[in-house]
Amino acid sequence: MLWMLSICMLGFVFLMMTSLSLFTLGLYFIMNDLVYMIEWEIFSLNSSAVIMTFLFDWMSLMFMSFVLFISSLVIYYSHEYMYGDININRFIILVLMFVLSMMFLIVSPNLISILLGWDGLGLVSYCLVIYYQNVKSYNAGMLTALSNRIGDVALLMAIAWMLNFGSWNYIYYLDAMNMSGDMGVIAALVVLAAMTKSAQLPFSSWLPAAMAAPTPVSALVHSSTLVTAGVYLLIRFNSVIMSSELSNLLLLISGLTMFMAGLGANFEFDLKKIIALSTLSQLGLMMSILSMGFPKLAFFHLLTHALFKALLFMCAGAIIHNLKNCQDIRYMGTLCMQMPLTSICFHVSNLALCGMPFLAGFYSKDLILEITSLHYLNMLSFFLYYFSTGLTVCYSFRLIYYSMVGDFNFMAFHSLNDEGWIMLRGMLVLMTMAVLGGCMLSWLLFPSPSMICLPLFLKLLVMIVSILGGWVGYELSKLELSYKLQSLKYYLSVTFMGSMWFIPFISTYGMNYYPLLLGQYMYMTYDQGWSEDWGGQMLHHWFSYYSKITQWWQNNSLKIYLISFMFWVVILVLMII
Structure with a gap:
C-alpha cells in the first residue's frame, strides 16, 4: 500500500508542477503573442527525413496545463476511490498513458503525429472502459472502440489526401486548402473524425456506454481528454471548415445532439449517465458555436466546462462510493444533511453547468448565447440553442431535487459521511477553480470586451429560459416521485426520448452485430469456402498429385526402362521383318 501511495503522490506532484509551469508559460505566450515550432529529426535516409514537429502557442499550452491540472487531481482522488484495488498500479499507468496520448494530440501540427495521439486515446480508453471485467464493460468497450475506429479511418484517408500538398504539416497549408479543390474532401474527413470522437449524432451512443469505466476515468475523459479531442481538432481546422x-x-x-442529450437526461435515473448526457449536450454547444466561426469562444467554453465537469464527476464518485456503488438517483435523498461538503461542491458544479452568474459556466455560456442572438441565424438553430439551455437547467434541478431534497430510500443502516479527506481535497481545489476559473479565463482570452447590443427581451431571454427550465425540472421531479406515474400514459414517447432516440440500439446493431455477422458469413463462405476450394485446397491437391508422379519417376531406374524399351523395339522390328 505504501508503494501505491508513492505512485499516486508522485504522479500527482509531477503533473501538478508541470501544469503550473505550462500555465505560466501560456500566460507569457498570450502577453507576447508568441508561437514556437520545434522540429526534431528522428532519422534521415538519403534525401528523406522523418521529422517530428511540435507546435507551442498559447492555445496548446493553456489546454495542456488544464489537462495536466485535472489529471493530477484525478490521480490524487483515485488513491482513495480505488483503495484496495490490487491493480491500482496498472490503473495509474493507464491514466498516465491516456494523458500522454492527449499531449501528443494537442502539440501536433502534423496529421501523422495527431494519429499517434488519436489512436492512443482510442486504445487506452478501451482498456479503461473494460477495467471492471464483466459483460457490460466488454460490450461498452467494443462499442466505444468500433465507433472511434470510424473516425480513425477518416483521419487515415485525410492523411492520404494530404499528399496532394506534399506534406502532412496541415498548419502550413490551411490557407492553401481554402484555395484548393481538395479542401472539401479533407474538411469532410476531418469533420467526420471529430464527430465520432466528440460523439455527435449519429455516433452518440458510445458516450453514455463508456460510463462502465471507473469514475475517476469518467472525470478525466468527460472533462478535458477523449471527448474534447474532436472539438480541439476542429478548432485547428476552423478556417477550412468555415470556407x-x-x-x-x-x-x-x-x-440536434445538444437537444437530444438534454431531452434524454431528463428521463434518466443513472447518476453517471445523466452527467454523461450533460457532457454530450455541452459538446454539441461547443461544436455549434465552432460551426458559426467562433473557435476562440468554443475553446473558452471547452476550458471552463473541463473545470466544473471534472468536479461534477468527482462529487458523483464520492456519492456512489458512499452508497456502496449504487448509481440510481431514486435511492438518494437528503444528502446535504449527511454529506454537506460533497453537497456544496456538487451544487456549485451543477450551478456552473446551468450558467449561474459569476460561476465558470456563466462567462462562456452566456457569451455564446448572446453571440448567437446577435448573429445571423435560422429559426431552428435559434430554438435548439435556447431550448437546450432550458433543458440543461431542467435536468440539473431535477438531479438536485432527487439527491438533496427527496426522501432517502437506501438501506436503513448506512454510513454516509464526508470523512474521505483525500477525495474532498481534490474536490475543494476544483470547486475553487469552478468559481474563479471563468472570470480569470475571460480576462485572459478576451482582454477587450465585445460590444453586444441586444433588445431587452433577447438580453433577458437566457435568464427567462433558465428560470423556466429550473421550474419545469422541479415540477417534473415532484410529478415523477408521486404515485400517479404519469409517464406510463405516454409510454412510447417517453421511451423514445429517454433512450436517446433509439440511437444505442441502431448503433449497437448497425456497428456491432450486423457487421460482425456479415464478417462471419464472408469468412465461412469465402475464406473457408470458395477461396479454399479454388485456391489453397485445389493447389494442394494438384501439387500433391504431380509430385507423386515425379516421385515415381525418380524412384525407378531409367536405364532398366530404356534397355527394356530398346529390347521390345528390336523384337517388334524383327517380327515385322
Whole structure:
C-alpha cells in the first residue's frame, strides 16, 4: 500500500508542477503573442527525413496545463476511490498513458503525429472502459472502440489526401486548402473524425456506454481528454471548415445532439449517465458555436466546462462510493444533511453547468448565447440553442431535487459521511477553480470586451429560459416521485426520448452485430469456402498429385526402362521383318 501511495503522490506532484509551469508559460505566450515550432529529426535516409514537429502557442499550452491540472487531481482522488484495488498500479499507468496520448494530440501540427495521439486515446480508453471485467464493460468497450475506429479511418484517408500538398504539416497549408479543390474532401474527413470522437449524432451512443469505466476515468475523459479531442481538432481546422458548406451541416447536427442529450437526461435515473448526457449536450454547444466561426469562444467554453465537469464527476464518485456503488438517483435523498461538503461542491458544479452568474459556466455560456442572438441565424438553430439551455437547467434541478431534497430510500443502516479527506481535497481545489476559473479565463482570452447590443427581451431571454427550465425540472421531479406515474400514459414517447432516440440500439446493431455477422458469413463462405476450394485446397491437391508422379519417376531406374524399351523395339522390328 505504501508503494501505491508513492505512485499516486508522485504522479500527482509531477503533473501538478508541470501544469503550473505550462500555465505560466501560456500566460507569457498570450502577453507576447508568441508561437514556437520545434522540429526534431528522428532519422534521415538519403534525401528523406522523418521529422517530428511540435507546435507551442498559447492555445496548446493553456489546454495542456488544464489537462495536466485535472489529471493530477484525478490521480490524487483515485488513491482513495480505488483503495484496495490490487491493480491500482496498472490503473495509474493507464491514466498516465491516456494523458500522454492527449499531449501528443494537442502539440501536433502534423496529421501523422495527431494519429499517434488519436489512436492512443482510442486504445487506452478501451482498456479503461473494460477495467471492471464483466459483460457490460466488454460490450461498452467494443462499442466505444468500433465507433472511434470510424473516425480513425477518416483521419487515415485525410492523411492520404494530404499528399496532394506534399506534406502532412496541415498548419502550413490551411490557407492553401481554402484555395484548393481538395479542401472539401479533407474538411469532410476531418469533420467526420471529430464527430465520432466528440460523439455527435449519429455516433452518440458510445458516450453514455463508456460510463462502465471507473469514475475517476469518467472525470478525466468527460472533462478535458477523449471527448474534447474532436472539438480541439476542429478548432485547428476552423478556417477550412468555415470556407465550405460543411459548417451549416455541422451546426444542424450539433444542435440536434445538444437537444437530444438534454431531452434524454431528463428521463434518466443513472447518476453517471445523466452527467454523461450533460457532457454530450455541452459538446454539441461547443461544436455549434465552432460551426458559426467562433473557435476562440468554443475553446473558452471547452476550458471552463473541463473545470466544473471534472468536479461534477468527482462529487458523483464520492456519492456512489458512499452508497456502496449504487448509481440510481431514486435511492438518494437528503444528502446535504449527511454529506454537506460533497453537497456544496456538487451544487456549485451543477450551478456552473446551468450558467449561474459569476460561476465558470456563466462567462462562456452566456457569451455564446448572446453571440448567437446577435448573429445571423435560422429559426431552428435559434430554438435548439435556447431550448437546450432550458433543458440543461431542467435536468440539473431535477438531479438536485432527487439527491438533496427527496426522501432517502437506501438501506436503513448506512454510513454516509464526508470523512474521505483525500477525495474532498481534490474536490475543494476544483470547486475553487469552478468559481474563479471563468472570470480569470475571460480576462485572459478576451482582454477587450465585445460590444453586444441586444433588445431587452433577447438580453433577458437566457435568464427567462433558465428560470423556466429550473421550474419545469422541479415540477417534473415532484410529478415523477408521486404515485400517479404519469409517464406510463405516454409510454412510447417517453421511451423514445429517454433512450436517446433509439440511437444505442441502431448503433449497437448497425456497428456491432450486423457487421460482425456479415464478417462471419464472408469468412465461412469465402475464406473457408470458395477461396479454399479454388485456391489453397485445389493447389494442394494438384501439387500433391504431380509430385507423386515425379516421385515415381525418380524412384525407378531409367536405364532398366530404356534397355527394356530398346529390347521390345528390336523384337517388334524383327517380327515385322
